Every structure is written in C-alpha cells, then in structure tokens.
Amino acid sequence: MSQIISVNVSQSYNISISYNDLSSLVDFLKNSNFVKKLFIISDTNVCLLHLQTLLRYIEKTNYSYSIYCFEAGEQSKSKEVLFDIYDFLIENQADRKTPLVAFGGGVVGDVASFAASTFMRGMPLIHVPTTVVSQTDSSIGGKTAINHTKGKNLIGTFYQPNAVFIDTKFLDTLSDEEFFNAFSEIIKYGVIMDRQLFSFLETHIEDVLKRDAKTISDIIYDCAKDKSLIVQKDEKEASLRAILNFGHTLAHAIEAFFEYKKYTHPQAVSIGEVFAAKLSINLGLIGENTFIRIKNLLEKFNLPTKIDNIDPDELIKIMQHDKKTKGGILEFILTKDIGEAIIANDIEYSLLIKTIRELQ
Numbered sequence: 277m278s279q280i281i282s283v284n285v286s287q288s289y290n291i292s293i294s295y296n297d298l299s300s301l302v303d304f305l306k307n308s309n310f311v312k313k314l315f316i317i318s319d320t321n322v323c324l325l326h327l328q329t330l331l332r333y334i335e336k337t338n339y340s341y342s343i344y345c346f347e348a349g350e351q352s353k354s355k356e357v358l359f360d361i362y363d364f365l366i367e368n369q370a371d372r373k374t375p376l377v378a379f380g381g382g383v384v385g386d387v388a389s390f391a392a393s394t395f396m397r398g399m400p401l402i403h404v405p406t407t408v409v410s411q412t413d414s415s416i417g418g419k420t421a422i423n424h425t426k427g428k429n430l431i432g433t434f435y436q437p438n439a440v441f442i443d444t445k446f447l448d449t450l451s452d453e454e455f456f457n458a459f460s461e462i463i464k465y466g467v468i469m470d471r472q473l474f475s476f477l478e479t480h481i482e483d484v485l486k487r488d489a490k491t492i493s494d495i496i497y498d499c500a501k502d503k504s505l506i507v508q509k510d511e512k513e514a515s516l517r518a519i520l521n522f523g524h525t526l527a528h529a530i531e532a533f534f535e536y537k538k539y540t541h542p543q544a545v546s547i548g549e550v551f552a553a554k555l556s557i558n559l560g561l562i563g564e565n566t567f568i569r570i571k572n573l574l575e576k577f578n579l580p581t582k583i584d585n586i587d588p589d590e591l592i593k594i595m596q597h598d599k600k601t602k603g604g605i606l607e608f609i610l611t612k613d614i615g616e617a618i619i620a621n622d623i624e625y626s627l628l629i630k631t632i633r634e635l636q
C-alpha cells in the first residue's frame with residue numbers, strides 16, 4: 277500500500293510513499309506511454325545494496341533496462357561523470373521517450389536529473405530516492421545540479437520529474453550517523469512551516485531514535501508533503517521557496533571554511549539553524565524558550581550546535597560570496613515561532629558578529 281502526494285507544478289506528478297513495496301512503480305511504468313526501455317543511473321553503494329530489489333520490480337514490467345553505476349561520493353557531481361552518463365545514453369540508444377531512473381541519494385538524484393534535463397533537451401525522469409535527504413527534499417521540486425570547481429551546485433536546471441517513488445525500507449541500510457544527521461533537514465520543515473511535525477518529533481523521540489518503521493514513514497510523508505506544498509507555490513524560487521534555506525546561509529560558509537572536510541552538510545545545517553534561531557531572538561522575533569526547543573531537538577540527534585572559533589568577519593565574507601547571495605546582500609531565513617518562517621535581508625553587520633560570538 278502506498279500513500280500518494282500530488283505535486284501540481286508546470287509538469288504535475290505524483291510522489292508515492294511506501295514501505296518495502298515498489299509495486300506503484302510497476303503500475304506507473306505499465307500505464308505510461310514511454311518507449312519500453314529504462315536507463316537506471318545509480319552509484320556503487322546503492323547498486324551493491326539495493327539494485328536487486330529495484331530490478332525485481334522492473335522485471336515485472338515489459339521494459340528492458342541498462343544500468344550505469346558511478347563511484348559513490350560528492351566528487352561524482354562533476355562534468356566528467358555527467359559526460360560519462362551522456363556517453364552511456366548515446367551508446368545504448370536513449371531518446372526523448374526513454375525514461376531515466378535516478379536511483380540513489382542526493383548526488384545521484386542531482387547529476388542524473390541534470391543529465392535527463394539536458395540530454396536531447398529532456399528525457400522522462402523518474403526518481404527512486406534511497407536516503408533521508410533525497411526522500412524528503414532533493415527528489416522533490418525539480419532542482420538538478422552538478423558542481424563546478426569554484427562551487428557546489430553552480431550549474432543546474434529546474435526540471436520536474438514524471439514521478440517519485442519513495443520506499444522507506446531503503447533507509448534501513450543507512451548507518452545511525454547518516455540517518456540521524458539528516459534530521460537537521462527534517463527539523464527544518466518543523467521550524468519553517470510545520471509546528472505539528474516539530475511537536476511530533478519532540479514527543480516521539482524514543483520511537484524516532486529506535487528508527488521505528490511506521491514513525492519514520494510518517495515523518496518522511498510529512499516532509500515530502502511540506503516540500504511539495506512549497507514548490508507548488510513557488511516552483512522556481514522567486515521568493516517563498518527560499519525558506520527551505522533555513523540554516524543554510526551560515527552552513528554553506530562553515531562547510532566552505534573547512535573545505536567540506538569537518539562537517540557533513542546536515543551537520544553544518546544544524547549549526548546554521550541554531551544561528552538563525554539566535555538571530556531571531558536577537559531581533560525580538562522569538563523568546564529564549566523557542567530557541568531552546570530548537571537547540572534541544574537538534575542535540576537529541578547528536579547534531580552540533582556551536583560555531584567553531586572562526587573569525588566572524590571571515591565567516592561573513594564567505595557568506596557574501598555564496599551563490600545564493602544576491603548583489604552581496606545576505607539573506608537569512610528566520611523564525612517568528614515554531615512553524616513560521618520569515619525572509620530577512622537587512623540585518624546589521626554588528627548584529628551578525630554579536631550573534632556568531634554568542635554561539636562560539
């Protein structure tokens with residue numbers, strides 16, 4: 277049994293969420309007008325752990341398939357891997373009616389969807405995400421990207437998939453560290469738009485930490501729903517969609533400062549979220565109690581909540597060079613209450629310095 281979320285954007289599609297069941301993918305393929313030939317793009321980790329599961333379902337259809345697995349890791353979001361994918365598609369006679377299946381986490385989703393969006397000006401795209409962040413965020417909403425040596429995600433397109441199939445059983449093979457780190461991105465939905473989700477995490481923390489399958493599926497469903505609501509209102513990030521960057525302005529600077537070695541992205545986001553909450557207190561938007569709730573919840577997942585002893589001026593300089601910065605003006609997503617975000621871009625420099633120091 278799957279739950280379905282409809283995403284109504286320029287090309288509308290459904291997200292199907294299930295546990296240990298991809299039969300909705302089988303039905304979708306059988307009922308589509310695609311050429312009956314699938315191109316599965318994945319990475320070495322996911323191929324090893326989960327490819328047989330995916331193929332068991334695909335073999336119930338009359339599609340043939342070709343598989344391309346690149347080396348797992350952020351370094352594969354590169355022009356080299358992208359062109360290897362194009363070569364693979366050309367060699368195997370892909371065309372504008374043959375669907376590409378992006379099977380894996382965020383890296384696979386980003387590079388494979390970029391390939392799908394550009395190969396012959398666009399081929400059908402199906403996401404089968406296998407990690408917490410890809411199931412709750414990156415497979416939904418049509419952002420595609422590869423990295424440039426000068427910055428992450430500098431090259432990309434908006435390209436909506438034809439369907440997304442989330443099977444939360446894939447999460448079982450993630451280590452506790454990978455799994456719980458991702459909760460900074462889940463807590464984000466609670467803070468910016470979903471007070472109920474935030475309270476649920478607080479009150480069901482034992483079940484979450486036990487990785488109880490039903491509790492986790494419910495949380496993934498809520499996040500996928502939240503994400504689709506945002507992209508429906510602002511598909512191309514004209515404004516509202518930016519609230520998904522809660523915690524990310526400082527996070528990107530911290531990641532860059534440590535050359536992407538000290539923290540994983542969600543760990544850096546956790547620090548950025550505490551910073552955004554502290555800034556919200558300093559601007560009189562929230563009280564100490566709300567700040568403590570956010571920080572405590574992040575700490576339940578062993579996520580970092582302090583800023584390293586870095587010169588605040590340097591951190592601000594790095595933030596000003598981030599690709600999300602427009603005309604050098606820093607934008608921060610702040611909170612007025614749990615479940616309510618605001619976008620602020622006129623924060624005084626001295627307040628940023630003071631807030632960074634308070635968290636060091």
Ligand code: GLY
Binds near residue numbers: 413414416419520521
């Ligand atoms: N991950 C942020 C967005 O999709 O807009």
